[in-house]
Amino acid sequence: MESVISMTSVSRRYPRGVVALRDVSLDVPAGQFVAVMGATGSGKSTLLHCAAGLDLPTGGQVRLAGHDLTTMGEAQRTRLRRDHAGFVFQAYNLLSELSVRQNVALPFRLGGPRRHTVDEVLAQVGLAGFGKRPVGELSGGQRQRVAIARALVTAPAVVFADEPTGALDPTTGGRILALLRAAADRDGAAVLMVTHDPAAAAWSDRLVLLHDGEIAHDGPAPAAAEIADRLRGVSAVAA
C-alpha cells in the first residue's frame, strides 16, 4: 500500500540562498505517528509546510494521499488539503469571532467532505455541549481541542501538527497528544508532528531528527529522556 505522505529528495531553498531542506526523503504510512525534531532553524517547519502543500519545494517530489502536490496548481492543492489533511498549530489559529461549532464546521463549509458530524468530533475531544460557545471564552487547552476537532471532522488521511503543545502546560499538553495518538490508532490517520519537546515526541511511533535541513536520525521513538539525549547529540554537532 502506498504511503500517505511520500517525500522524495525534497529540497527547499529560499531566494537569498538559505537552504531550509536538502535532499530529504520521508515516507509515512497510514496510522503512523511521526515526531519531527531539531534545533530552531533546522528546517522542521519547512518540512511540514512542504509535506502539506502549504509551501512548494524547489526540488524533489511530494505525494499526499497518492497525489503529486508538486505538479498541481494552487487551487487544486488547496482542495487536496481540504479533503485529505487536518491542521493543528501552536497558536490555535481559530476564528476569534465564530462559535466553536462554526470553527469546527469550517472545512465542510468550504466544500470539504462531511465524514463526521460536528457533535461526534466535539464529543471525541471532550467538548460535547461547547458548540455554541464563542472561542474567545475558552482556555488555551480547550481552544487546542477545538482545533483538533476541526482537523478531524473530515476524517483526514493525515493530520499535520506544528508545535501543538508549545503553548500548553504538560498536563493539558498530554491530553492534546493523547487525541493525536487516538487519531493514528483509532482512525488510522498518519500524524506528522513538529515539536521541540522530548516529552511530546515520546508519544510518537517514530522519531525524525533534522539537522541543518538534512535528516540526521530516523527510527522508532524511544523514551523521553533518550530523545532529549539524542537531540542534544545532534545539536552538539551544530554547535
Add this chain to the structure above:
Amino acid sequence: MRSGMIRQALRRNPWAFLGPGATQALAAALVTIGLCALASLDGAPLTAAQRATMTEQGVADIGVLFLVASIYLSILIVGVTMSTAIADQARDLALFRTVGATPARVRRAIAAQAALVAVPATIAGVPLGLLFGYWWVQGLVGHGIVPGEVTFRVHGGTVPIAFAVTIGTSLFGAMIAAIRPARLRPAVALAEAAAGSRSGRVRTPLGLLLVGGGLALSVVISGLDAETADNAGLFVMLAMCFGTGMLGPVLLRMAAPVARLFGPVGRVAADNVVARSRSLSGALVPLTLAVGFAAFTIVLGSTTEHVTGVAMTAADRWLTYAGTGVYALYAAIAAVNTLITVMQGRRRDPAVLRLVGATRGHTLRVVICEALVVTATALAAGSVVAAATLLPLLHTALGTWLPWVPPPFLAGGIIGTAALVVAGLALPAAAMLRHPPIEAIG
C-alpha cells in the same frame, strides 16, 4: 456563501470598515453633488446668450468636471482604504487558505465584503450629497458665478449612478487588495501574518515608472503653449498621484531615519515606521493627494495674482476654495480613517512597549513622533506632486518658474496636516493606553 469568512471579517475588527465605509459615503456624496450641479445647470431656463457666457467663463461644464474628478479620487481613495481593511485580515485569510479555501473563494469573500460595505455607505452618502449640492448651487448663484435663474435640481440618475460608482470603486480596490492574500502560498501567508509582509516587486518599479513619466511629461509640456500645458496638466497630476501612492512604503522607509535624530523615542518611532511602512502608506496616499491638490489650486491662484497684479474676483475665489475644500476634506477624512485602522490593527505594539518598561507618556511620544514622520513625508510628496503639475503651467502661462505661496496657507497646510495625522494616530493610542497593557496582549 456560509463559510463564515465574511462574518469573521466584519466582526473581528469593525473599525477596519470605518475607512472604506466613510470614504464610500463621501464618494457617493461627491457624485451626487456633481450630478445635481449638472442637472441644475442643464435644466435651468436660460437663454442661449446666457449659456454662451457660461461656456466662455468655463463654468458650463463645472458639473462634469466635478463628477470626473470625484470618480478618479474615489477609485484611489476607496481603493486605499479598502486595501487597508483587507490587509488587516491577513492572519484569518491565511488560515482560511490553509484549511481549504481556494484563491478564488478568498477573492469572492473579499468582493462580497466590499459590496456589503458599499450599500449602507451609499444610502448614507446620497442625502449628504443632496444637502451639499443644494448649498453649492446656492453658492454658485449667490456669488454671481451662474445666472439667478439656476435653481437646485436633483439628477434623475443620482441613486443608480452613485451605487454604480461606490460598488464599482469598492470592488476595484478590494480586488487589487485581494491579489496578494489570495495568491500567496499559505506557508508564506502564515509567516507574513506573524512578521509583516515585505514590499512588492511590482509596486515599486511601477511607482517609479509613473513618477518618472509624470516628471518627464511635466518637463515636455513646459516647452509647449499654455493651452496644451493646461490640458496635459491633469495627466501629470494623475501619474504623480498614483505613482507616489505606489512608492508610499519606500518613501516612508526613506523618511524614517530622520526621526532617529530625536533621541531614543525617535529611534523606536523610526523602527515602527519602517516596520509598518506598508500599512502607513495607506494614509500617506490620501494625505499626499490632499496636500498636492490644495497646494496646486491655491498656489496657481496666488501666483497668478502675484505676477499679474490682478486680484481674483470674489466669485473665482469662492469657486477655487469651495472645490478645493471639499476634495481636501474628503482626502483628510480618508487619511484619518486609515490611520485609526492602522492603529487599531497594531494595538499590541503600545502594550508591548509598556510591558518592557515604557511609561504612558513615553509610548504616546513614540506614536506622535511616528505621526510627524508621516506628516513630513506627505508634505514633501504632496509638494513634489503640486510642483510637477504647477511649474509647467506657471512657465507657459506667466513666464515664471517661481511659485508664490501665501505664508498663511503654508503655515495652515503644515499645521493642518500635522493635526490630522496626530489626531488619527495619537488619539486612538491614548484611548488604548487607558487600559492595562496585559489586556491588549491577552
